[in-house]
Amino acid sequence: MAERGLRGALRRARAIAESPWIRVLLAVTSLLTASLLLWPETKALRLVTWEDLVHPLAPGAVVARGYHLSPPRRGEEQDVVFTARREAGPDGPGGRIELHVVDRGRWPGVRETKSFGVAYETPRSQAPIEDLEAVTQALRDAIDRNDTGLGPVPLIPLAAEPEPPLVARVLARLVGVRALVVPALLAVAMGLLGSLPRGDAIVAAALFGLGLVLRILHLDLPFVHDQDVQRLFTGALPMGEILTGKGLEDRHPPLWFVVLHAAGTFGGSEAVMRAPAAIAGALLSPAIVWGARLVRGRAGALGAIAALVVAVSPELVARSREVSEIPLFGLLVVVTCALAARLAKAPSRAARLGLAVSTALLAWTYYLAPLVIAGVLLGFVAARKPLWRVAHPIGVGAALGAPAFILLGMTIVRDHGAREVAARFPELAWGDSAPGGMLGYVIEEVVKCVGPGVIYLGIGTTLFGFLVPRCAGALVPAGALLVAMIGVSYASGFARVQPYYIAAVAPVLALAVALAPEERVPAWLWSILGVVAVSTFFILPRPRPHRAYLPDVDACMPRFAAIAAGRSEKRIVTVAHYDATLLAYYLQRSANAPAEWPRTEVSGEFVLGDAGRRILPLVQVHRMDETSDEAARDTLLAAFAEGPTLVIERDAFVLAPVHDVLARCEVLIEAPTARLVACGGEAR
Numbered sequence: 001m002a003e004r005g006l007r008g009a010l011r012r013a014r015a016i017a018e019s020p021w022i023r024v025l026l027a028v029t030s031l032l033t034a035s036l037l038l039w040p041e042t043k044a045l046r047l048v049t050w051e052d053l054v055h056p057l058a059p060g061a062v063v064a065r066g067y068h069l070s071p072p073r074r075g076e077e078q079d080v081v082f083t084a085r086r087e088a089g090p091d092g093p094g095g096r097i098e099l100h101v102v103d104r105g106r107w108p109g110v111r112e113t114k115s116f117g118v119a120y121e122t123p124r125s126q127a128p129i130e131d132l133e134a135v136t137q138a139l140r141d142a143i144d145r146n147d148t149g150l151g152p153v154p155l156i157p158l159a160a161e162p163e164p165p166l167v168a169r170v171l172a173r174l175v176g177v178r179a180l181v182v183p184a185l186l187a188v189a190m191g192l193l194g195s196l197p198r199g200d201a202i203v204a205a206a207l208f209g210l211g212l213v214l215r216i217l218h219l220d221l222p223f224v225h226d227q228d229v230q231r232l233f234t235g236a237l238p239m240g241e242i243l244t245g246k247g248l249e250d251r252h253p254p255l256w257f258v259v260l261h262a263a264g265t266f267g268g269s270e271a272v273m274r275a276p277a278a279i280a281g282a283l284l285s286p287a288i289v290w291g292a293r294l295v296r297g298r299a300g301a302l303g304a305i306a307a308l309v310v311a312v313s314p315e316l317v318a319r320s321r322e323v324s325e326i327p328l329f330g331l332l333v334v335v336t337c338a339l340a341a342r343l344a345k346a347p348s349r350a351a352r353l354g355l356a357v358s359t360a361l362l363a364w365t366y367y368l369a370p371l372v373i374a375g376v377l378l379g380f381v382a383a384r385k386p387l388w389r390v391a392h393p394i395g396v397g398a399a400l401g402a403p404a405f406i407l408l409g410m411t412i413v414r415d416h417g418a419r420e421v422a423a424r425f426p427e428l429a430w431g432d433s434a435p436g437g438m439l440g441y442v443i444e445e446v447v448k449c450v451g452p453g454v455i456y457l458g459i460g461t462t463l464f465g466f467l468v469p470r471c472a473g474a475l476v477p478a479g480a481l482l483v484a485m486i487g488v489s490y491a492s493g494f495a496r497v498q499p500y501y502i503a504a505v506a507p508v509l510a511l512a513v514a515l516a517p518e519e520r521v522p523a524w525l526w527s528i529l530g531v532v533a534v535s536t537f538f539i540l541p542r543p544r545p546h547r548a549y550l551p552d553v554d555a556c557m558p559r560f561a562a563i564a565a566g567r568s569e570k571r572i573v574t575v576a577h578y579d580a581t582l583l584a585y586y587l588q589r590s591a592n593a594p595a596e597w598p599r600t601e602v603s604g605e606f607v608l609g610d611a612g613r614r615i616l617p618l619v620q621v622h623r624m625d626e627t628s629d630e631a632a633r634d635t636l637l638a639a640f641a642e643g644p645t646l647v648i649e650r651d652a653f654v655l656a657p658v659h660d661v662l663a664r665c666e667v668l669i670e671a672p673t674a675r676l677v678a679c680g681g682e683a684r
Helices: 002-017 020-038 129-146 166-171 178-194 199-216 226-235 239-244 255-266 270-282 284-296 300-312 314-319 326-345 349-365 369-382 388-400 402-414 416-424 435-467 475-491 499-504 508-514 523-535 545-549 557-565 577-590 628-641 656-662
Strands: 062-064 067-069 080-086 095-103 116-120 571-576 606-608 613-619 645-650 666-670 674-679
Touching: 020 178, 062 129, 067 129, 080 129, 095 129, 116 129, 166 545, 178 199, 178 300, 178 523, 199 270, 199 284, 199 300, 199 314, 226 255, 226 270, 226 577, 239 255, 255 270, 255 349, 270 284, 270 314, 270 326, 284 300, 284 326, 284 508, 300 314, 300 435, 300 508, 300 523, 314 326, 314 435, 314 499, 314 545, 326 349, 326 369, 326 388, 326 475, 326 499, 326 508, 349 369, 349 388, 349 402, 369 388, 369 402, 369 475, 388 402, 435 475, 435 499, 435 508, 435 523, 475 499, 475 508, 508 523, 557 577, 557 666, 557 674, 571 577, 571 628, 577 606, 577 613, 577 645, 613 628, 628 645, 628 656, 645 656, 656 674
Parallel strands: 571 613, 571 645
Antiparallel strands: 062 067, 067 080, 080 095, 095 116, 606 613, 645 674, 666 674
């Protein structure tokens, strides 16, 4: 009798748990709890700032040995960075020291106070060892006198730091226990919604909204990287030029420039030109839900949890807030792998047509397309599926993309000189790395994009894909990612590639998880593992997600352009060529002129507008040699001889002969990582 009653109670409990309304209630409760945990507290009074902590070492004051302290800025590793500079003089030769302050105990073996660790960074400091030690010790002593046992470094404000927007204050709460609990609550909520009868549609709509909010807010932040402006300028060209002229000289296929050309009808502002990438990035999660439904008939709880990772990934959100084709290519990779996995399951005319189209679009969007295509075919072979099911549509798509593959070959040839430069100057942006070392960096980028939990889960689903007969769902996207990772690593030997390129393919690993085989491992267990993988995503050391909505410390060009526009000097010199592109854009904006490629002289000098303002870059970074610094100084002196000149110099690109000349010029404005100086015609 008691046993019968127990079985009845279990049946009733199961019926309650399976009730759609109970699941909705639990999902809503999880979302509300997560919202309450993230909602920022009432703004507290700022009792101490970093400027207070280094008192009496105010910005501009001498720290030690004649080194002057710059204003503090936020670093990339949840740290605060001070720069100390010394011009050549009685105290010794010129030098620069970059000092980092982190939480105590985070960096072993460095000087510490009650709450912090203080250290100099060798690669970015140019000074004798005794100067490095003396300046670091002086800064440590100043902080130690004012350190009464304070909170983490990111929570201490800078004096000039504006109040961050609401979304930044919300995401800044993802610390401590919240970084573990909030993602878990979101994953549980998505899993419950995904298990509803119409859960796929609900989850796709919810994740698109969440992804769009995270990507679209505050898109008007100033540009930091010249490649954003270069793409903007190329997209502003006439359509004929994009498809047959100057647009083909870019290092990427022209489809993205066609998208930017269409977006340009709404203006040339930062927000407008970033919007296409933001929208494409927001569509990634719905695409994963759609792909899982296409292959399995339903995405379910696991598909919802896997898609959530892509929606909230700080790295993928940051990539979607650039003028970059990476989010669009990631979207096409997900679609291509889903269509191929569908054809592995059963023939479909619509899927074959879609695969041909997506393959062609891959080729015209990003030069990683051949690697993705090879990875899809590898996944088919690993799953022991007949290649004829995808050979024809992929072949048709590759034929349609053949011109783009020809452009790829031309780009590799053009990059040969840049690779030689990188071998001589490995500290340059794209660096010089052996395939093994590059593969390590590529793996780190994948971890940033989806987290280690999803990587382990993806490996697990792939291994089970080998064990389950006729299961290609996880193997196809896993093959695409694996081949892309290896290809990018080995391409570093002959092409100008960087590890972050893999962010264009990394989201496909979430599709592999969503297509996990359920024949050997039940769906509910995969879902639990998915919740665990998501919950551990935000506890890793990396730039915190709120940083995407705050101005970058290197975004100084709008201020420099505003000062330059109000002065009489007609020529502006930039030490590095990438600053010339950024400056040209912001000078055009300040003059209310269309944002487009300026007229370029044979010497590489930009000419802006009827006023005849000229921008002269001293060094083309990818064409450097051992004599570039001396040649740059001679070019600079020749420019001075023609009349008063403005010059922009960055700390990350200091040429000693040029820096010595600029030391005699007037500093108009000094940002944390760059400065604008005015030099008269008599400078020598």
